[in-house]
Each structure stands twice: as structure tokens, then as C-alpha cells.
Amino acid sequence: MPGTADQRLLDTRGPSDWVHQDPWRVLRIQSEFVEGFGALAELGPAVSVFGSARTPEDSPEYEIGRRIGRGLAEAGFAVITGGGPGAMEAANRGASESGGVSVGLGIELPFEQGLNEYVDIGVNFRYFFVRKTMFVKYAQGFLVLPGGLGTLDELFEALTLVQTRKVTRFPIVLFGTEYWSGLVDWLTDTVIAQGKASTKDGELFRLTDDVDEAIALVTKP
Numbered sequence: 432m433p434g435t436a437d438q439r440l441l442d443t444r445g446p447s448d449w450v451h452q453d454p455w456r457v458l459r460i461q462s463e464f465v466e467g468f469g470a471l472a473e474l475g476p477a478v479s480v481f482g483s484a485r486t487p488e489d490s491p492e493y494e495i496g497r498r499i500g501r502g503l504a505e506a507g508f509a510v511i512t513g514g515g516p517g518a519m520e521a522a523n524r525g526a527s528e529s530g531g532v533s534v535g536l537g538i539e540l541p542f543e544q545g546l547n548e549y550v551d552i553g554v555n556f557r558y559f560f561v562r563k564t565m566f567v568k569y570a571q572g573f574l575v576l577p578g579g580l581g582t583l584d585e586l587f588e589a590l591t592l593v594q595t596r597k598v599t600r601f602p603i604v605l606f607g608t609e610y611w612s613g614l615v616d617w618l619t620d621t622v623i624a625q626g627k628a629s630t631k632d633g634e635l636f637r638l639t640d641d642v643d644e645a646i647a648l649v650t651k652p
């Protein structure tokens with residue numbers, strides 16, 4: 432092609448199908464990492480809090496999420512959530528209301544939702560795996576409230592990373608013995624009992640019903 436690079440850039444339009452192809456996606460993925468790293472690099476100590484997007488605002492679970500957000504903020508930790516409704520909103524709300532740092536890492540979903548109103552530092556992601564990197568990279572631990580498939584995905588991501596020592600010194604705390612005991616029993620009585628995980632893997636997380644204990648466990652070095 433004749434002319435200078437600038438001329439070729441400015442004079443031609445050409446086909447646009449490359450916008451939807453993988454090499455261009457790689458750049459978009461890269462830009463998500465850059466944006467996430469840039470937004471969170473100076474965050475300071477933080478805990479990622481997970482839990483159901485469907486927890487109603489008037490439920491005891493929501494109140495617990497709010498207390499957890501507040502407690503983490505008072506302990507000097509930023510609260511990172513998925514930035515959505517339910518338990519995420521509760522934890523962001525507690526943190527924000529008590530003057531703490533409230534972070535929401537939103538995800539593009541087919542049904543547009545937006546970040547909850549208690550997010551002070553918000554980043555939106557297209558790709559789950561980029562967002563998950565941020566939850567782990569910028570937190571000292573995970574606190575997991577009752578939740579569904581999304582919460583389970585985040586929990587098992589963390590468990591696998593600790594089990595395989597991809598991350599070290601990473602407390603994982605499950606809140607709500609009644610909600611989680613079925614899963615914990617299955618892990619112990621089936622998964623570990625049948626040799627699909629080691630007995631030590633059963634010690635990768637702690638279980639509690641006490642907000643103060645949950646905060647102490649998840650923030651201890």
C-alpha cells in the first residue's frame with residue numbers, strides 16, 4: 432500500500448470483521464487487566480466478600496453482610512465485592528456507611544444491572560476470568576456468605592488456588608454453618624473419604640456463625 436502509515440490509518444476504513452475476532456479480543460482482555468490493575472494497585476489491605484445476588488434487603492442475611500462490611504472497614508480493610516445486588520450490596524453498604532473503602536468489580540451480564548449505589552471504587556469487566564484475578568490479587572482473604580452458583584464458583588476458585596499453592600496465606604471463611612454444612616459434609620464424607628481430595632484440603636477453609644470471628648479469621652496474617 433502506498434503512502435505513510437498515518438495516511439493509511441486516516442484515509443482508509445476497510446472491513447471491520449476483525450473487531451469480533453480473537454486477536455482483537457486479546458487486546459480488550461489486556462486492557463481489562465490494565466484497567467483493573469490501575470484502579471486497585473494502591474488499594475491497601477482488602478477482603479473479598481462473596482454471596483448471593485438474590486439476598487433480599489430486608490433479610491437477616493443482608494444485615495449480616497452489612498455488619499461484615501462495617502466490621503471489615505473498622506478493622507482497616509477495604510471490602511471488594513462483585514458490585515451487584517443482595518449480599519454484595521450489603522457488604523459494600525456496611526463498608527461505605529462506616530467510612531471504609533468499598534470496591535465493586537462489576538461484570539457485564541446479558542441483563543444489565545449496574546453497580547450498586549454503595550460502591551465507591553467501581554470497575555466493570557467483560558470477562559469473568561479477568562475479574563476473578565482482581566478478587567484474588569487485591570485481597571488478603573475471602574469471606575463467603577450464603578450464595579448460589581456464582582458464589583460457589585468463586586469459593587472453589589479460591590480453594591483450588593490455595594490447594595495448589597498458587598496463593599499462600601489466604602484465609603477462606605464460610606459464614607453460616609446451617610447453609611454450608613451440607614456442602615462441608617459432602618466434601619468430608621464423599622470427596623475426601625473417597626480420596627478425591629486430601630484430609631488437609633478439609634482445613635483450607637473455616638466455618639463460623641459469628642461476625643467478629645469471621646472478621647478475625649479472614650484478616651489474620
Ligand SMILES: C/C(=C\CNc1ncnc2c1ncn2[C@@H]1O[C@H](COP(=O)(O)O)[C@@H](O)[C@H]1O)CO
Nearest residue numbers: 481482483484485513515544578579580581582
Ligand atoms: C441475578 C441478579 C443479578 C446478577 N448481578 C450480578 N452482579 C455482579 N456480580 C454477580 C451478579 N450475579 C452473580 N455475581 C457474582 O457471583 C456471585 C453471586 O452469584 P450467586 O449465584 O447469586 O451466588 C457474586 O459474588 C458475584 O461476584 C439479580 O437477581
